[in-house]
Amino acid sequence: MSLGALWVRTAWLGxxxxxxxxxxxxxxxxxxxxxxxxxxxxxxxxxxAIPGLVNAHSHAFHRMLRGRSYDGIGSFWxxxxxxxxxxxCLTPQSYERVATAVFTEMVLAxxxxxxxxxxxxxxxxGTPYADRNAMGEALVTAAAASGIRLTLIxxxxxRGWFDRPVxxxxxxxxxxxxxxxxxxxxxxxxxxxxRHAVAxxxxxxxAEHDITSVASFARSRAMPLHAHVSEQPRENAAxxxxxxxxxxxxxxRAGAIGNLFTAVHAxxxxxxxxxxxxxxxxxxxxxxxxxxxxxxxxxxSTELIAAGVAIAVGSDSQATIDIxxxxxxxxxxxxxxxxxxGSHSTADLLRMGTExxxxxxxxxxxxxxxxxxxADITVVSMESVRTTGDPRNVASRAVFSATAADVTDTIVxxxxxxxxxxxxxxxxxxxxxxxxQALVAE
Amino acid sequence: MSLGALWVRTAWLGxxxxxxxxxxxxxxxxxxxxxxxxxxxxxxxxxxAIPGLVNAHSHAFHRMLRGRSYDGIGSFWxxxxxxxxxxxCLTPQSYERVATAVFTEMVLAxxxxxxxxxxxxxxxxGTPYADRNAMGEALVTAAAASGIRLTLIxxxxxRGWFDRPVxxxxxxxxxxxxxxxxxxxxxxxxxxxxRHAVAxxxxxxxAEHDITSVASFARSRAMPLHAHVSEQPRENAAxxxxxxxxxxxxxxRAGAIGNLFTAVHAxxxxxxxxxxxxxxxxxxxxxxxxxxxxxxxxxxSTELIAAGVAIAVGSDSQATIDIxxxxxxxxxxxxxxxxxxGSHSTADLLRMGTExxxxxxxxxxxxxxxxxxxADITVVSMESVRTTGDPRNVASRAVFSATAADVTDTIVxxxxxxxxxxxxxxxxxxxxxxxxQALVAE
Numbered sequence: 073m074s075l076g077a078l079w080v081r082t083a084w085l086g087x088x089x090x091x092x093x094x095x096x097x098x099x100x101x102x103x104x105x106x107x108x109x110x111x112x113x114x115x116x117x118x119x120x121a122i123p124g125l126v127n128a129h130s131h132a133f134h135r136m137l138r139g140r141s142y143d144g145i146g147s148f149w150x151x152x153x154x155x156x157x158x159x160x161c162l163t164p165q166s167y168e169r170v171a172t173a174v175f176t177e178m179v180l181a182x183x184x185x186x187x188x189x190x191x192x193x194x195x196x197x198g199t200p201y202a203d204r205n206a207m208g209e210a211l212v213t214a215a216a217a218s219g220i221r222l223t224l225i226x227x228x229x230x231r232g233w234f235d236r237p238v239x240x241x242x243x244x245x246x247x248x249x250x251x252x253x254x255x256x257x258x259x260x261x262x263x264x265x266x267r268h269a270v271a272x273x274x275x276x277x278x279a280e281h282d283i284t285s286v287a288s289f290a291r292s293r294a295m296p297l298h299a300h301v302s303e304q305p306r307e308n309a310a311x312x313x314x315x316x317x318x319x320x321x322x323x324x325r326a327g328a329i330g331n332l333f334t335a336v337h338a339x340x341x342x343x344x345x346x347x348x349x350x351x352x353x354x355x356x357x358x359x360x361x362x363x364x365x366x367x368x369x370x371x372x373s374t375e376l377i378a379a380g381v382a383i384a385v386g387s388d389s390q391a392t393i394d395i396x397x398x399x400x401x402x403x404x405x406x407x408x409x410x411x412x413x414g415s416h417s418t419a420d421l422l423r424m425g426t427e428x429x430x431x432x433x434x435x436x437x438x439x440x441x442x443x444x445x446x447a448d449i450t451v452v453s454m455e456s457v458r459t460t461g462d463p464r465n466v467a468s469r470a471v472f473s474a475t476a477a478d479v480t481d482t483i484v485x486x487x488x489x490x491x492x493x494x495x496x497x498x499x500x501x502x503x504x505x506x507x508x509q510a511l512v513a514e
Numbered sequence: 515m516s517l518g519a520l521w522v523r524t525a526w527l528g529x530x531x532x533x534x535x536x537x538x539x540x541x542x543x544x545x546x547x548x549x550x551x552x553x554x555x556x557x558x559x560x561x562x563a564i565p566g567l568v569n570a571h572s573h574a575f576h577r578m579l580r581g582r583s584y585d586g587i588g589s590f591w592x593x594x595x596x597x598x599x600x601x602x603c604l605t606p607q608s609y610e611r612v613a614t615a616v617f618t619e620m621v622l623a624x625x626x627x628x629x630x631x632x633x634x635x636x637x638x639x640g641t642p643y644a645d646r647n648a649m650g651e652a653l654v655t656a657a658a659a660s661g662i663r664l665t666l667i668x669x670x671x672x673r674g675w676f677d678r679p680v681x682x683x684x685x686x687x688x689x690x691x692x693x694x695x696x697x698x699x700x701x702x703x704x705x706x707x708x709r710h711a712v713a714x715x716x717x718x719x720x721a722e723h724d725i726t727s728v729a730s731f732a733r734s735r736a737m738p739l740h741a742h743v744s745e746q747p748r749e750n751a752a753x754x755x756x757x758x759x760x761x762x763x764x765x766x767r768a769g770a771i772g773n774l775f776t777a778v779h780a781x782x783x784x785x786x787x788x789x790x791x792x793x794x795x796x797x798x799x800x801x802x803x804x805x806x807x808x809x810x811x812x813x814x815s816t817e818l819i820a821a822g823v824a825i826a827v828g829s830d831s832q833a834t835i836d837i838x839x840x841x842x843x844x845x846x847x848x849x850x851x852x853x854x855x856g857s858h859s860t861a862d863l864l865r866m867g868t869e870x871x872x873x874x875x876x877x878x879x880x881x882x883x884x885x886x887x888x889a890d891i892t893v894v895s896m897e898s899v900r901t902t903g904d905p906r907n908v909a910s911r912a913v914f915s916a917t918a919a920d921v922t923d924t925i926v927x928x929x930x931x932x933x934x935x936x937x938x939x940x941x942x943x944x945x946x947x948x949x950x951q952a953l954v955a956e
Binding site: 136138139140146147148150151176177180305364365366367368369370391392393404405407408410411412413414455456457458460461462464465466468469472473475476477478500501502505506509513 | 588593809810847849850855856900914944948
């Protein structure tokens with residue numbers, strides 16, 4: 073359903089404004105009026121409109137592990153074994169249904185744009201599908217079905233560890249060479265709601281000379297380039313052992329660092345790494361609910377910003393799908409480390425979950441409610457028993473008290489995808505989620 | 515509305531059971547049938563029934579600060595100034611309305627029992643009210659109006675710091691002497707849904723010989739005794755400076771430690787403190803969302819349990835009111851510290867938010883779904899888009915993925931207080947919350 077205009081009690085336009093009318097046409101915001109009443113045919117909401125939330129790092133299929141891996145002692149690495157078991161069973165058909173369910177959960181949570189870090193490229197034994205991009209296209213189909221804007225981040229993954237080839241399920245991830253990877257992704261096409269980006273899975277999965285090739289490919293096309301960076305101390309130690317460099321230093325020497333680069337996690341960094349990332353003008357995509365769930369640790373958000381790095385956020389492993397929580401955890405985890413409050417303002421946190429993520433994913437034309445931007449808007453109820461409170465602090469209350477359950481409306485490119493808490497095509501999303509679950513049941 | 519029986523798809527009876535019929539009479543559980551169908555007139559739910567959630571440490575009025583104190587640099591101590599400003603303006607009338615709204619938010623979040631750590635005893639200038647327990651009785655009235663089970667923890671607070679008398683708003687907190695405090699609370703009476711406990715506010719607010727008097731009073735009446743313990747490093751340092759002992763060691767020497775004692779927070783403990791608390795068989799009430807919000811730090815949950823301490827949880831400052839989140843954060847914050855997963859099992863976490871809290875508050879007859887226990891039950895939807903998933907792990911999904919928004923039903927002493935997400939008397943609770951907000955607006 074195409075919207076003509078949205079009227080809200082409060083809108084975040086870099087600061088809060090009241091009685092705001094946002095007019096849309098051709099998928100973009102064409103006019104913003106403040107201090108006015110609604111007009112006939114406007115969609116009218118008493119809540120807070122914020123720029124559509126951006127989930128800058130997602131592995132959609134990990135959602136199927138929710139609740140599956142919680143009991144018993146473990147670590148990131150034992151979780152990875154569970155995740156690999158799940159990755160083994162996926163087909164283009166089930167991958168599409170799983171992603172449709174998970175992207176639908178995302179738009180119900182107010183997410184208008186997702187960056188899907190996609191590395192399951194081939195059949196279970198590593199054989200390319202007849203349609204070599206069958207898996208990537210499953211994600212594109214899923215995004216369209218759920219109404220979310222997608223950056224398909226096609227991941228280059230070529231070895232199992234610094235000194236080991238791929239094995240087992242990892243054969244699904246590898247194209248064998250950068251050349252073959254490049255050939256495959258040449259078949260991918262952008263659209264009004266799909267753009268493309270590329271990634272180096274990590275320094276453990278791609279050798280230095282291959283990193284250079286991927287980075288050069290990305291630069292020549294002005295494409296965003298992502299990589300997992302220093303999520304685990306063990307990855308850092310192995311990188312130093314095998315190359316003499318930290319992951320960040322290795323990426324820099326290989327030519328990957330630049331203002332289209334996003335370092336995903338950036339949890340365990342040396343002082344020199346911070347300077348390198350800052351000088352490169354990169355984005356760091358923190359995934360606090362995942363980094364907490366997997367016991368990764370707390371990333372240096374204040375130091376990253378001081379160095380000149382922009383922070384975006386992602387739901388990553390889908391332990392939860394709640395960008396409001398990801399944003400506030402950047403601040404709240406900093407409090408756990410520093411014993412101080414207010415390292416990041418509400419405005420800064422909102423930028424992490426909107427504008428910074430959008431730029432990281434190659435959508436500089438969204439992430440702000442302003443004339444000319446793509447009409448991606450999320451409305452949060454400020455009248456739930458959890459979010460109601462002092463009217464002077466509506467944005468702080470949204471960032472610190474609201475959850476995905478408080479999102480009432482999600483507008484993507486001027487289309488109402490979620491209205492009054494229900495997806496326009498998929499209702500509460502539960503039937504889709506159950507169908508997906510059944511497809512991957514063991 | 516008195517329930518005859520609740521039928522649920524799954525119930526947590528120490529482990530998950532399916533197709534469970536819980537029969538209630540006279541406020542207690544009289545029969546539990548598993549693997550059966552519902553009968554006519556049963557309330558039927560497809561979700562997960564868990565023992566009613568217990569909030570073992572609450573300051574209801576702090577809820578009014580939600581969103582008010584987030585921006586700008588600060589610490590626990592700057593937050594305390596904001597909180598004191600709010601405490602100055604409360605009257606018995608507004609205290610009752612605020613508590614009614616907040617207790618209603620609690621039952622909507624599935625909380626069946628709350629321990630209210632109550633220290634605003636007197637009028638704004640410190641003069642006792644004509645009815646000396648007017649403020650405590652406001653809480654009792656509020657609890658009845660919202661349908662929650664209450665332990666009124668009457669707090670002894672006699673000085674502003676180790677070497678300072680009370681000043682400013684603290685005059686509202688102090689009875690002047692332990693004798694006067696004891697005389698005042700002699701007027702409080704228990705009921706079917708209200709029990710009483712006492713507290714030493716903290717070692718900074720009560721001198722050692724007064725701690726001994728309060729502890730002796732509590733012991734003689736077999737009353738639970740609570741105290742804030744080692745929430746902030748500064749409190750520890752000052753205690754050592756003024757007494758030569760850590761707060762725990764001082765409390766032990768004063769005779770406060772015992773199996774009816776609850777150490778609230780217990781965040782910054784020495785090795786000897788852990789041994790002392792463990793040997794005493796105490797409960798530690800962790801308040802992870804508050805300790806995170808205020809930058810207190812992460813308490814040593816694994817070490818406490820290893821020492822023999824039971825852990826309960828509380829919403830404390832009401833940064834959020836979500837005992838499911840408090841429970842999971844005990845585990846998730848441990849992951850941030852240790853980089854390992856699974857220090858606490860789902861069963862252990864559930865015990866923290868139910869049985870352990872109930873015992874800490876003097877309700878050993880609730881916190882478990884078993885025949886003979888008080889009929890306090892919380893139902894969580896496992897069919898929201900956030901909670902749906904692998905059916906084998908329903909309890910883990912509830913603890914790790916559900917929020918207060920997923921609670922559908924709350925039963926207190928066999929009375930349905932929340933049904934299908936709405937409070938039977940107060941609906942979604944928002945009108946009450948707004949009324950309370952207006953009463954304390956600046």
